Amino acid sequence: MKILIVEDDRDLREIIAQSLEKERYVVEVAPDYRTAARKLAGYEYDCILLDIMLPDGNGLKLLEEKRKREKKCNVIILSAKDSIEDKVCGLDLGADDYLPKPFHLAELHARLKSVMRRKLRDGEAAVTCGNIAVYPDTFRVEVGGRPVELGRKEYDILLFFMYRVGRLVEKQVLAEAVWGDHIDQADNFDFVYAQMKNLRKRLKEAGATAEIKTVYGFGYKMTEP
Amino acid sequence: MKLLHVAVWRLSLVMAVVLSVWAFSFYAAMMEEVDDETDDALEDFAELVIIRSLRGEHVPTAPTGSNNQYFQREVSPEYAAAHNAIDYEDREVFIKEKGETEPARVLTYIYRTDDGRYMELEVSAPHIDKEDLRRAIFYWSVFLYAALLVVLVVLNVWIFRRNIRPLYVLLDWLKRYRLGARNEPLVNPTKISEFRQLNEAARRYSERSEEVYEQQKQFIGNASHEMQTPLAVCLNRLDLLVDDETLSERQLGEILKVRRTLDNLTRLNRSLLLLCKIDNGQFPESSRVSFNALLNHYLPDYQTAYAHLHIGVRLHESGVFETDMNESLAAMLLTNLLKNAYVHNVRGGEIEINVTSTAVRISNMSDEGALDPSLIFMRFHHSRRREGSTGLGLSLVRAICRQYGLTVSYAYEGGRHVFEVRR
Numbered sequence: 001m002k003i004l005i006v007e008d009d010r011d012l013r014e015i016i017a018q019s020l021e022k023e024r025y026v027v028e029v030a031p032d033y034r035t036a037a038r039k040l041a042g043y044e045y046d047c048i049l050l051d052i053m054l055p056d057g058n059g060l061k062l063l064e065e066k067r068k069r070e071k072k073c074n075v076i077i078l079s080a081k082d083s084i085e086d087k088v089c090g091l092d093l094g095a096d097d098y099l100p101k102p103f104h105l106a107e108l109h110a111r112l113k114s115v116m117r118r119k120l121r122d123g124e125a126a127v128t129c130g131n132i133a134v135y136p137d138t139f140r141v142e143v144g145g146r147p148v149e150l151g152r153k154e155y156d157i158l159l160f161f162m163y164r165v166g167r168l169v170e171k172q173v174l175a176e177a178v179w180g181d182h183i184d185q186a187d188n189f190d191f192v193y194a195q196m197k198n199l200r201k202r203l204k205e206a207g208a209t210a211e212i213k214t215v216y217g218f219g220y221k222m223t224e225p
Numbered sequence: 226m227k228l229l230h231v232a233v234w235r236l237s238l239v240m241a242v243v244l245s246v247w248a249f250s251f252y253a254a255m256m257e258e259v260d261d262e263t264d265d266a267l268e269d270f271a272e273l274v275i276i277r278s279l280r281g282e283h284v285p286t287a288p289t290g291s292n293n294q295y296f297q298r299e300v301s302p303e304y305a306a307a308h309n310a311i312d313y314e315d316r317e318v319f320i321k322e323k324g325e326t327e328p329a330r331v332l333t334y335i336y337r338t339d340d341g342r343y344m345e346l347e348v349s350a351p352h353i354d355k356e357d358l359r360r361a362i363f364y365w366s367v368f369l370y371a372a373l374l375v376v377l378v379v380l381n382v383w384i385f386r387r388n389i390r391p392l393y394v395l396l397d398w399l400k401r402y403r404l405g406a407r408n409e410p411l412v413n414p415t416k417i418s419e420f421r422q423l424n425e426a427a428r429r430y431s432e433r434s435e436e437v438y439e440q441q442k443q444f445i446g447n448a449s450h451e452m453q454t455p456l457a458v459c460l461n462r463l464d465l466l467v468d469d470e471t472l473s474e475r476q477l478g479e480i481l482k483v484r485r486t487l488d489n490l491t492r493l494n495r496s497l498l499l500l501c502k503i504d505n506g507q508f509p510e511s512s513r514v515s516f517n518a519l520l521n522h523y524l525p526d527y528q529t530a531y532a533h534l535h536i537g538v539r540l541h542e543s544g545v546f547e548t549d550m551n552e553s554l555a556a557m558l559l560t561n562l563l564k565n566a567y568v569h570n571v572r573g574g575e576i577e578i579n580v581t582s583t584a585v586r587i588s589n590m591s592d593e594g595a596l597d598p599s600l601i602f603m604r605f606h607h608s609r610r611r612e613g614s615t616g617l618g619l620s621l622v623r624a625i626c627r628q629y630g631l632t633v634s635y636a637y638e639g640g641r642h643v644f645e646v647r648r
Contacts, residue, residue: 009454009457009458011458012454012457012461013457015458015461015462015465016461018465019461019464019465022468040401080450080453080454080457081450085507100453100455101453101454101456101457102454102456102457102458102460102461102491103461104460104461104464105461105464105465106464166350167468168467168468168477168481170244170481170485172485172488173488175530177628179526179529179530180523180526181526182523182527182556182560182564183526183530184492184528185568185614186530186531188531188533188534190532190533191529191530191532213527217474217478218477218478220264
């Protein structure tokens, strides 16, 4: 899997590269539009992480470039602007996702996996961990090939962890991701715990090999068998 | 108090004083003149009587056709020594011919005859009734005062209408002026240079404050914006650290705490950017939004998240509150109010929501007492410091309301915080 990071901030570029390399992606970096356009012309990438505010031009131009050259790579826009116009414009020009800065690396990995999944199997593809398979396009969950019925929030929680296998997820982050940003000031996470308990029970009953463990005092982590 | 009233009031005060002084001086001058004339006449008359008397001529006992009277008697030398030789006084005198007393000017003369006797001669002439004169002058002064006052008011009104109009045009413009909003230009042509200067000053200062306001807005926007990338760097470095398997549990805990604080900072920064965008009207896409639907959508989430507080919620929908606005902003408006209703509640408390076609009213029990309505909508005002609170929630609510012509108000009624959004 080959990824091009187009980002003008050196620190951020290095951190993202480091984090992706740890996940065994092949990473190339470009600090400005010119370098990025040159690399895009010369090489093939599976995905581009694209900052749109570059010192020598708008990153959105790279999307047009990509279309002109009929490149098939995916694009995730990383933007400090977080403006709806940019988002709409970017997605219209063929970007696959839009991630406003600052973001957590776990979030970036999850978006990357989600985009890749769609690319690799052209849509109807599963996210898997152990014998659990989740089909995000049809909201189906299978454990060991047998369908499992989950509640809506249970499904959301499971999918969230499927994209973040092996990563520590704090309760606060999980609550905001599954229930929404408007839950940002909750000071008691019993409601997360209750849903988690149900989800674990369902997975265990279905004989799942992967499990979501409690990291005591911090949150949860999904582990592969 | 209006300028016109002040001017008339002051002028009438000054006039009252001036007219009083004038009336008094006029009276005094008149009296002096009258006394002077009368005294001269009396002196002549007295001298005539004395000369005749000294000559041994016959002195008429009765007045000679005029109202003048005289009376002569002999006095002791002691008496003469004790009194002035010539003395004037005002006195009531009985006039025989008329058979009544009248105010008169009396001249008393003491003289010595050739044979050494002292004689006192008293000559009197009827005089103006000073009391009457005073009264007349007083009444005429009052009348003059009233007449002048009427003229003054009429004159002032006329002058104000004609000349001060540009001032009122300017005042009206200033009253309608809103910083940062679209204002119509000041059109106030006038020949009066003071008003032209005033117009110019008003125009200059409004332009200057617009400029500063714009700069400040841009500054906040740019500052928040510039912080996004450094924030991302900090967050992501910590993300990398968290994945490190060799960390001790204590170290992990500390890192997560720092990360949580950074998350709060991120949220604060996003809210600031959002405020800027709302103020700049950068949320163009509007749609028909039903507050009822939004409330019904978000309430269950909050009931779940704050279930441990056992707060009862009553939602009365007696109408549908629909308005054209950006849907995500509408959601933000309501979720901020709902969140506050939970966060500033009491355990086992209550939230009451009333929706009509023109207003949404959210009230919640609280033990905090009344909040200051002039402060709570200000940026970074915290009634009670809470972890994770940005202090921008109600500022956002107000900014969103203002953007879409809604009003939001706060009241404290019967131990409850009441927020109301009206169209």
